[in-house]
Amino acid sequence: GAVVSQHPSRVICKSGTSVKIECRSLDFQATTMFWYRQFPKQSLMLMATSNEGSKATYEQGVEKDKFLINHASLTLSTLTVTSAHPEDSSFYICSVTSGGAETQYFGPGTRLLVL
Amino acid sequence: DAKTTQPTSMDCAEGRAANLPCNHSTISGNEYVYWYRQIHSQGPQYIIHGLKNNETNEMASLIITEDRKSSTLILPHATLRDTAVYYCIVRESTGNQFYFGTGTSLTVIP
Numbered sequence: 199g200a201v202v203s204q205h206p207s208r209v210i211c212k213s214g215t216s217v218k219i220e221c222r223s224l225d226f227q228a229t230t231m232f233w234y235r236q237f238p239k240q241s242l243m244l245m246a247t248s249n250e251g252s253k254a255t256y257e258q259g260v261e262k263d264k265f266l267i268n269h270a271s272l273t274l275s276t277l278t279v280t281s282a283h284p285e286d287s288s289f290y291i292c293s294v295t296s297g298g299a300e301t302q303y304f305g306p307g308t309r310l311l312v313l
Numbered sequence: 314d315a316k317t318t319q320p321t322s323m324d325c326a327e328g329r330a331a332n333l334p335c336n337h338s339t340i341s342g343n344e345y346v347y348w349y350r351q352i353h354s355q356g357p358q359y360i361i362h363g364l365k366n367n368e369t370n371e372m373a374s375l376i377i378t379e380d381r382k383s384s385t386l387i388l389p390h391a392t393l394r395d396t397a398v399y400y401c402i403v404r405e406s407t408g409n410q411f412y413f414g415t416g417t418s419l420t421v422i423p
Contacts, residue, residue: 234413241400241413241414241416247410293357293411300345301347304358307356309354
């Protein structure tokens, strides 16, 4: 399967600052990337679908101006949490898939703590 | 929204087969059944998927009932490292979103 990395693996920031999380597909041309959020003891919640070269599609209830997604190349997507607040503290996970492929491959996740 | 139901938790003795059930009674003809697992504080790991036929790989076997309304993931010889949350997901084949349910927390007991 595809190898997916995320950077950073964990980040602590102050309330009101912005945080950028990178998702890289290391050996796979990812035409589509997905971003998920997972709160403690809960399941993964899909936030948005990101297609290379086009605007992301956000799930209902996810603010696109707060969670900025850029998918500029087939190997990199970024999620920026703008003006982060403590309630944004969560585990953020990306996944990748290639056009025509059936399977999503997930990154290791980024743990965000907003103080 | 998740289209599957799974037991919240299960235990399995080390070395025994772990059989994890999943109900997906509203599955449509072009939807696949996928299984992933998530070990604590890691990203989900792909295990196996199938459409109609039973499938087997180096990790597990997937048994899908003839009416496709349920399936069972089988870990033939569970080890302590198989302790994880196991997610059963149904999805159309290409490019579409996964919606995770609550999964089954499997604990392998020494």
